[in-house]
Amino acid sequence: MRKNGVSPAVRALAAAVACTFSLLGVSGTVSAQNADTVKVGILTDMSGPYSAMGGPGSVVAAKLAVEDCLKAECKGMKIEIVSADNQNKPDVGVTRAREWLDRDKVEAIADLTNSSVALAVQKLIKEKGGIAMYSGPATGALTTAECTTNGFHWMFDTxxxxxxxxxxxxxxxxxxxxxxxxxxxxxxxxxxxxxxxxxxxxxxxxxxxxxxxxxxxxxxxxxxxxxxxxxxxxxxxxxxxxxxxxxxxxxxxxxxxxxxxxxxxxxxxxxxxxxxxxxxxxxxxxxxxWDYDDQTRSFSKRFEAQFKNIKPTMVQAGVYSSVYHFLKARAAAKTSDWKVVSQKMREIPINDFVMRNASIRPDGRVIHDxxxxxxxxxxxxxxxxxxxxxxxxxxxxxxxxxxxxxxxxxx
Structure with a gap:
């Protein structure tokens, strides 16, 4: 039987991923004390109406970004992915984001599916710092009235x-x-x-x-x-x-x-x-x-192999692109200072398996075809x-x- 339109298989996979990365989060509270460990949080809908477009697949996409960066720009770095279910509730999402920033020393948060959750987190990072990369929400307010230097709207909007x-x-x-x-x-x-x-x-x-x-x-x-x-x-x-x-x-x-x-x-x-x-x-x-060109097919083949023979959505592809770009900027900046890393993200061209020749506007909107x-x-x-x-x-x-x-x- 499907619950909220989500199949039992997807719910089981979501639970397994959440469990796995909850354990990573526990161990991460220790390793995060090491300034050489870079932590990225995936805040998404793990089992609700948006879990198929983001959810556990976004975590897989982030892991692929880490793999690719460690082979190139991020050689020698220690990188850790943590994840959480925002339950499509702004209070739940912003509470977890605050814990990540304050307690767990997470440097960047990605996906943020659900516009209300995203706007709540945007207000939080304006006050506390850190970096947020939005590939899941659609509201245009993230790059208009609620824009900020450390918030980047990655994939699409309304x-x-x-x-x-x-x-x-x-x-x-x-x-x-x-x-x-x-x-x-x-x-x-x-x-x-x-x-x-x-x-x-x-x-x-x-x-x-x-x-x-x-x-x-x-x-x-x-x-x-x-x-x-x-x-x-x-x-x-x-x-x-x-x-x-x-x-x-x-x-x-x-x-x-x-x-x-x-x-x-x-x-x-x-x-x-x-x-x-x-x-x-x-x-x-x-x-x-996934079938646009050789690069999208290559990325999608790797994603599918790790995610139950499912092809990536544009949200999951956006998580890959945003996490990879953040990590490249973090490596180039050689500091955890979010102000320096945010500026470096704006300076470096966005080129990966998902986007080619993309750029970030002053308002935080990532521009791409x-x-x-x-x-x-x-x-x-x-x-x-x-x-x-x-x-x-x-x-x-x-x-x-x-x-x-x-x-x-x-x-």
Whole structure:
């Protein structure tokens, strides 16, 4: 039986990883007294609605980053990965982050899936220092009103997701939109950014309805959207919410005939959970796909070998890239001073198996190409995990929101 959309196998794997890294955390309180040990914390959703896109897979990705850096820039360094479940609760996440920074001498925290958790941790590092690298949350506030010199938004945000799918579909004549939105910071931000893009391209938003996180019954929300007669029903949610919404939409024939169903934030894990029969035709923006080129295939093959034959999502790929980049900067800085390391992260180009020629803007936004994909029909797939076909590349400068004066780092 699945709990909250998460299979027993994934829950068991999450428990095993959490147990393993809890033990590492205990031993780490001793070794952390050694100034030569660099500790990185992975703060993520281990068993809830976002665990498939981040969770235990993010820990695996971080370990691969350590392996690669120890072979190159980090030779001779002592590096330790610890992890914790934020339970999608800001108070839980910020309490663990505070313990890591104060007690365990963790120097950097990565993943931070869930926008509310991420914003709470961002406020914490503004006060206490340390470094945070966000590949899991989508809220744009991390690089606008809540930006800070030691917080880096790595993979995607609500604007990057809207800029691809919403702009492309509106330009194709899908002018009227209705949103089904998860009711917290992430969903609100995703709906707003998509709405702004729709309106900027000559479209209109005829309405929206909000649902709780980790909802099980989407029928009333979907039927309201269907009754709106909007040309596009935009799902402004993620994780198991978007999977369940798409499944139930298919059963109610929502999005058929004169309406198009669009998921604004989809991960490869979601497509896998849905299956090609249900997901075929979905158009969405992604920051990483395992089959893009030789480098992504090489990284994904290693990840899959360590993670139950599962391909990485863009969140997990972002954890790899961010942890590797932090470690390179830490090695180059030759100090644990977060101010020096943060500056070094901004100076060093981002080049790895996940991102090429990426850079960090003054507001903390990592700029890189994004990709517009369409889910293949079952007949088009040539084998396991062959799910997507590339429609277009969205250049880095177009993929993300221009720098906003609401961020005090923007001059």
């Amino acid at each position: 604007y990057s997701q809207a800029a691809g799918a919403a702009a492309a579909l509106t330009k194709l004549g899908n002018k009227s939109w209705y949103f089904v939105t998860v009711d917290y910071a992430f969903g609100h931000s995703l709906e707003k950014d998509a709405s702004d893009v729709v309106k900027a391209n000559g479209g209109t938003v005829v309405g929206s309805v909000r649902h709780p996180l980790n909802a099980s019954d989407f029928s009333s929300f979907l039927l309201q959207a269907q009754a709106s007669k909007a040309q596009v029903i935009g799902l402004a949610d993620g994780g198991t919410d978007v999977v369940n919404a798409i499944k139930q939409a298919r059963s109610f024939s929502v999005g058929d005939k004169n309406q198009r169903l669009v998921a604004l934030l989809v991960f490869l894990s979601d497509v896998h959970a849905l299956g090609l029969e249900a997901a075929q035709g979905l158009v969405y923006t992604d920051g990483f796909y 994004m990709y517009l994909y369409q889910v293949k029909a079952p007949a088009e797939s040539k084998g396991p995990w062959d799910y997507l076909k590339l429609l277009s590349v969205i250049p880095a400068q177009q993929a993300f929101r221009p720098m906003d004066a609401a961020c005090p780092l923007v001059k």
